[in-house]
Amino acid sequence: MNQEDIDNIGRSLEQESELREKLKDRVTELERRTRTMTATLSQIHSTPKGECCIVHIMSRLVLSSLRSDLRNCRVTVRNIADVVPSDQFWRWKDLWTRPMQSLVFVATLSRYLENRTLMTLTELNQELEIDEDIKDRFFIPTEDYLQGVITMVNELARLSVNTVILGNHEEPSEISAFVKELFAGFSMLNLKNDALRRRFDSLKYDMQKIEEVVYDISIRKLANSQKT
Template sequence: MDAMDVDYLNELLEQDVEIREKIKQQVSDLDKKVRVMVGILIKIHSTPTDTLPPLLDSVRPILRSCHDTSAALASLVPPNQFWRWKEMWSNSLRTAVYSAALVEYLSSGSLITLSQASEVLGIKEEWADRFSIAVEDYLHGLISLVNELSRLAVNAVTLGDYEAPLRISVFVKDIFAGFSMLNLKNDTLRRRFDSLKYDLKKIEEVVYDVSLRKLTDSTKSAVRK
């Protein structure tokens, strides 16, 4: 190995270190934003349903601020090097997807799609080879959503919202059915999917208890008939 080769290799190593440090700074910024969002969203467990909109409105500006971070990350990653660097932001992005998904469910009762999650976080299609939401990261975000909704099913009853567990049950069963049709080969993702069975069971127990006590409008109507 001659001196020119050594210099060239050192230059490449220095470039990698520089890119890594710049990516790390942006990921740190994303981490701060997702921590704030999670901190706000945890309050759903002690917030009555009719007063949720202001809480969700306080999260939306933070989601929009992720657009700047996404653009910065996309500008830092060289073309066709997405898979080389993605592990640096995967965990943060999964939590960001979870936050966006929870806001979407609590706002509209619907499941956020991969393309919708990308749009909410300001991630453009043309960045696919540099910065995007990997399918597995999107799915991890949805599993975290179900984990949180299983808690909400219990806490909603405590707050006097007896219809929420029924809505959550239908929604989660639909997600579970979708996951069941996927060919999951990622071990971590597979294990987390298996844990959804316990969340589903927890929700079903709440629904059963609410129905047994005839606390929902549907069960009250059935009794009157």
């Protein structure tokens, strides 16, 4: 190996190191945003009785703030995409996998709290303005989307318990119907990824936990008493 080859290797290593640091800085900003939004969402577990219907499970102000934060993530995502070299998404994606899964969790749970529906991957791409012009450098892999959705279900299982504690005996039934539909959809997938398949197994336990809450409410006739 001559000196020119050594110099070329050295420059290549330096360029790669500089790129990694640039990406880390921009991913750190994404992590900061997702932590803030996750902290905001945690308020759903302490909403006072009387504000627990799905429209007011969090104040309109908080939901509006979350929508604004999600829109702001468009710039952060674009900043990451601007640094990734063309067709090198898979080389660098591990740097932002976790915060992107957290972002999926925040977006999908926020959508459920607003109107009891699931935000699709297509809708999430539109929300974050992940357009065709950057998809060779940045996009949300299906696996990361599904991981975020499963985390959302984990949180709904916890919410089904806490809404009862807060005096809302109707919400668990709504959550149960939603999660059962999601579980049916997941059951139709051929999950070959080990990590994703293990996470899918957790859905069964979440669904059982929610069903137990609904059963306890039913035998105690709490939902009926609330209506009368």
